[in-house]
Amino acid sequence: MRPISRAVLRPYVCPTCRHGISAGRRRFGSKSDSPDLYDVVCVGGGPAGLGLLAALRASPITSKLKVALIESQDLRKAKAWDLEPNQFSNRVSSLTPSTVSFLRSIGAYDHLDVNRVQDYQDMQVWDGQTGSRISFDWSMETSPFEDMRTVATMTENANLVRALLRRIADLGDENLSLFSNATVASIENGSDLKPEGPDLSAWPVLTVKPTGPAAETETPKRIAARLLVGADGINSPVRSFADIPTQGWDYGRHGVVATLALDEPATPPFPASKRTAYQRFLPALGGPIALLPLPDNHATLVWSTTPENAAYLKSLPTPAFLAMVNAAFRLDMTDLTYMMGMQSSSSDSTSHQDELTWRAQHTPLPSQIPPAATAVQAGTVASFPLRFRHAAQYISPRIALVGDAAHVIHPLAGQGLNLGLADVASLSKTIQYAVSHGMDIGDLLTLERYSSERYLPNAKIGGACDLLHKMYNVPGEGPVALARSLGLGVVDRLPFVKSFLMKNAEGY
Amino acid sequence: MASLRPRALPLSVRTLRSALSSTRPSPNHFLSAPASTQTRAHSTSSVSADELSHFSALASSWWDPMGHSRILHLMNPLRHEFIASCLAEGTSSPSQNPSSTSTPSTATLNYLDVGCGGGIFAESLARTIPLDPTGPAPTPTLAASMTAIDPSTDLIQMAREHARMDPTVHEHLRTGRFKYLNTTLEDVLAGNAVTLTPASSSTAASTPNPSSPSTQPAPQYDVVTLFEVLEHIDPKTSTPLSFLTNCLRALKPGGWLIGSTISRTLPSFILNQVIAEAPWPIGVVPRGTHEWSKFVNPGEVKGWLQEGLMRAADTGVSRGGSAIAEGMRWKCVGAIYIPGIGWKMVPGSEDWGNYFWAVRKEI
Numbered sequence: 001m002r003p004i005s006r007a008v009l010r011p012y013v014c015p016t017c018r019h020g021i022s023a024g025r026r027r028f029g030s031k032s033d034s035p036d037l038y039d040v041v042c043v044g045g046g047p048a049g050l051g052l053l054a055a056l057r058a059s060p061i062t063s064k065l066k067v068a069l070i071e072s073q074d075l076r077k078a079k080a081w082d083l084e085p086n087q088f089s090n091r092v093s094s095l096t097p098s099t100v101s102f103l104r105s106i107g108a109y110d111h112l113d114v115n116r117v118q119d120y121q122d123m124q125v126w127d128g129q130t131g132s133r134i135s136f137d138w139s140m141e142t143s144p145f146e147d148m149r150t151v152a153t154m155t156e157n158a159n160l161v162r163a164l165l166r167r168i169a170d171l172g173d174e175n176l177s178l179f180s181n182a183t184v185a186s187i188e189n190g191s192d193l194k195p196e197g198p199d200l201s202a203w204p205v206l207t208v209k210p211t212g213p214a215a216e217t218e219t220p221k222r223i224a225a226r227l228l229v230g231a232d233g234i235n236s237p238v239r240s241f242a243d244i245p246t247q248g249w250d251y252g253r254h255g256v257v258a259t260l261a262l263d264e265p266a267t268p269p270f271p272a273s274k275r276t277a278y279q280r281f282l283p284a285l286g287g288p289i290a291l292l293p294l295p296d297n298h299a300t301l302v303w304s305t306t307p308e309n310a311a312y313l314k315s316l317p318t319p320a321f322l323a324m325v326n327a328a329f330r331l332d333m334t335d336l337t338y339m340m341g342m343q344s345s346s347s348d349s350t351s352h353q354d355e356l357t358w359r360a361q362h363t364p365l366p367s368q369i370p371p372a373a374t375a376v377q378a379g380t381v382a383s384f385p386l387r388f389r390h391a392a393q394y395i396s397p398r399i400a401l402v403g404d405a406a407h408v409i410h411p412l413a414g415q416g417l418n419l420g421l422a423d424v425a426s427l428s429k430t431i432q433y434a435v436s437h438g439m440d441i442g443d444l445l446t447l448e449r450y451s452s453e454r455y456l457p458n459a460k461i462g463g464a465c466d467l468l469h470k471m472y473n474v475p476g477e478g479p480v481a482l483a484r485s486l487g488l489g490v491v492d493r494l495p496f497v498k499s500f501l502m503k504n505a506e507g508y
Numbered sequence: 509m510a511s512l513r514p515r516a517l518p519l520s521v522r523t524l525r526s527a528l529s530s531t532r533p534s535p536n537h538f539l540s541a542p543a544s545t546q547t548r549a550h551s552t553s554s555v556s557a558d559e560l561s562h563f564s565a566l567a568s569s570w571w572d573p574m575g576h577s578r579i580l581h582l583m584n585p586l587r588h589e590f591i592a593s594c595l596a597e598g599t600s601s602p603s604q605n606p607s608s609t610s611t612p613s614t615a616t617l618n619y620l621d622v623g624c625g626g627g628i629f630a631e632s633l634a635r636t637i638p639l640d641p642t643g644p645a646p647t648p649t650l651a652a653s654m655t656a657i658d659p660s661t662d663l664i665q666m667a668r669e670h671a672r673m674d675p676t677v678h679e680h681l682r683t684g685r686f687k688y689l690n691t692t693l694e695d696v697l698a699g700n701a702v703t704l705t706p707a708s709s710s711t712a713a714s715t716p717n718p719s720s721p722s723t724q725p726a727p728q729y730d731v732v733t734l735f736e737v738l739e740h741i742d743p744k745t746s747t748p749l750s751f752l753t754n755c756l757r758a759l760k761p762g763g764w765l766i767g768s769t770i771s772r773t774l775p776s777f778i779l780n781q782v783i784a785e786a787p788w789p790i791g792v793v794p795r796g797t798h799e800w801s802k803f804v805n806p807g808e809v810k811g812w813l814q815e816g817l818m819r820a821a822d823t824g825v826s827r828g829g830s831a832i833a834e835g836m837r838w839k840c841v842g843a844i845y846i847p848g849i850g851w852k853m854v855p856g857s858e859d860w861g862n863y864f865w866a867v868r869k870e871i
Contacts, residue, residue, distance in 0.1 A: 037675050061646075064646065197675075197678075198672050198673065198674065198675040198678040198679075199669075199672040199673045199678075200673075200675070201673075202673060226674075433585070435646065435647075436588075436646075436647050437584070437585035437588045437589070437632070437647075438584075438585075438588055438631075438632035438633055438634075438635045438636045438647065438649070439584070439585065439632060439635075440632075440635065440674060443573065444573040444574075445573045445581050445582070448573075
């Protein structure tokens with residue numbers, strides 16, 4: 001039998017008063033049942049998560065939304081991040097011009113420390129096996145009267161994160177909750193707050209727990225999300241809550257990174273402000289080595305190679321490590337394979353350098369090699385595993401995945417962060433459209449605009465990087481090597497094809 | 509983790525039934541016949557009984573984004589854009605002056621959505637009503653309140669259930685800025701509909717409205733919307749002309765009557781009857797949704813509205829009827845659905861199928 005409704009039993013109270021009473025009772029009586037309601041809850045405070053927050057806060061259409069961000073690291077430390085002018089973090093990314101224009105449009109680019117970022121206008125890419133090369137040089141495309149076009153802009157991730165945090169702070173803290181030093185303890189569906197409250201049974205409700213010293217004293221918070229955004233990386237908890245599977249594989253390769261100081265270039269660049277990025281494919285060693293410019297003759301190294309080689313490189317004393325890096329841009333595959341196996345000992349730290357000097361005398365050097373690396377910044381040699389992942393979907397009711405939670409790709413084209421920020425640009429535009437058209441921002445009909453805009457481009461670029469990785473992992477002078485050199489040679493000689501490729505790489 | 513997944517379609521038939529049984533019957537239901545679905549379709553209404561049962565049967569999938577109504581859901585943002593383009597030309601509210609665009613407008617317009625169905629448009633507009641009525645309007649539709657009516661009990665019940673799943677919309681339902689009424693336009697005009705609001709039914713404090721049909725209440729609405737309704741009018745009990753006249757009567761002077769419908773031409777027959785209602789995977793709307801013979805052409809709508817404006821003006825406004833018809837502000841633009849891309853407004857495509865139209869009641 002249906003219970004007698006409360007409305008019948010209650011004596012008459014005018015509607016306005018009743019509203020006040022019931023609101024008060026809900027807050028007091030059923031505290032555990034009714035979570036705080038947010039429009040957007042973003043899990044993860046990396047460049048993608050913070051970029052989304054800054055984009056939403058910067059747009060007049062979405063600035064009124066109630067938003068929250070949950071990050072396990074200390075965001076105050078990230079905001080106060082600072083390094084000596086000549087020191088550079090080893091976590092560096094290249095921003096394509098379209099990413100830069102997105103960052104400008106949300107007002108974050110001006111908060112970057114410009115003395116720590118470096119544009120480059122030329123890119124030299126060649127095959128260590130066959131010697132065939134392609135140069136991405138915008139100075140041929142532009143007239144002498146205009147500024148040289150930028151291929152990409154190098155920035156430390158910490159500089160970018162700090163810029164985004166400063167921009168978010170700039171935009172005020174109304175309707176904004178930053179849960180720093182906090183983790184998501186659980187995500188579950190809400191409940192139907194009958195009869196007075198709304199039905200939250202399709203809303204994700206997160207329990208946010210503080211970490212560190214505050215964990216003892218502060219009680220966990222429960223927050224409900226109209227739209228829950230997973231910007232929480234490759235092992236995304238939001239993605240597993242949404243039960244979205246991923247496809248992918250591990251490359252069995254590691255990326256060795258380091259911050260290097262370079263020699264003065266043998267011939268000064270022309271024009272003087274022109275900087276060049278270098279990448280040489282090393283089929284015999286498992287992947288390309290890249291040297292990307294940082295300010296003041298510094299460079300960041302990304303060397304994709306097998307885990308054994310990566311471990312060997314990390315174990316070398318500094319002079320031997322530098323000799324290996326310089327050798328990798330100069331010597332042929334046989335010499336490199338030999339040097340990768342040389343016994344190293346701290347007493348005999350010049351053996352690699354001697355080997356390089358002797359072998360380089362007998363190797364014809366191409367013209368495009370980078371200046372020699374002269375020093376490694378202490379503590380910057382590190383490595384990370386290379387993986388490919390692509391989520392089966394980016395969206396689910398009241399859920400959207402961005403950045404690494406949705407896709408992880410091979411870093412050889414430096415596109416990972418750019419794809420993540422392109423996701424964020426698209427999702428923030430989708431949310432703006434939804435708000436201005438009365439749509440529910442967590443509804444599938446809203447979110448499908450985002451996923452249809454981003455899924456194919458991400459799959460295309462991730463697939464292209466995967467294909468390049470596989471093509472340049474076939475050692476020897478076989479048909480694949482021939483096809484590679486033919487392909488690169490043809491592209492390099494056809495200006496319009498090349499310019500098309502360069503524009504694609506830029507993200508236009 | 510599978511059990512934690514958000515339900516894609518939280519509204520099952522069972523919850524619908526329980527929602528029906530838990531609502532306290534309104535006085536009108538006691539007075540009327542026991543068959544709940546058909547009660548509101550009495551002889552004075554423009555609503556066809558066949559149409560009513562067809563759409564009530566579709567209720568369970570109304571809000572499924574991949575279901576029968578997907579094409580309507582996709583069209584919804586265009587409705588907002590079309591309304592915004594009309595309001596940019598002027599509104600019935602004196603405070604909304606189009607020339608003073610420098611200051612953000614406050615939301616002052618009262619909407620009436622006739623034939624709201626499951627509430628696809630009504631709920632989306634209610635979402636744009638600001639929680640703080642004095643704050644700036646978040647969208648150019650400037651909604652301050654929304655009253656949505658439909659003769660189908662099932663659909664109104666389902667619309668209310670669905671609205672509870674959005675706390676913002678739910679709050680507007682509680683405060684009465686957003687209302688779903690299971691009634692007809694004729695009853696709204698006669699002033700009989702107010703007793704049906706959920707707020708008054710729960711307090712049981714409402715007294716029967718003593719207004720007699722002879723006294724016309726002052727028009728209350730700044731915008732009356734009529735989306736995909738004209739083509740579902742029952743020719744046996746009503747005519748589009750009398751129906752549109754009633755819509756105009758609900759409008760304040762300077763207000764807009766805005767709608768969309770489908771034209772009765774050869775291309776629209778092929779698109780809407782042959783292709784759109786074809787079996788899966790070609791078709792996008794359920795078979796029997798449309799009757800081509802009921803479709804109306806832009807010229808017909810325009811003619812009825814001219815006539816309707818004159819008839820509506822008979823009750824009290826001093827200006828002559830023909831002057832009103834001549835100075836009628838009329839807008840019309842076609843809309844085309846392109847699979848894979850979505851709905852697009854295409855001026856000049858009014859005769860191909862779907863089109864939006866609007867008319868402003870002169871001040």
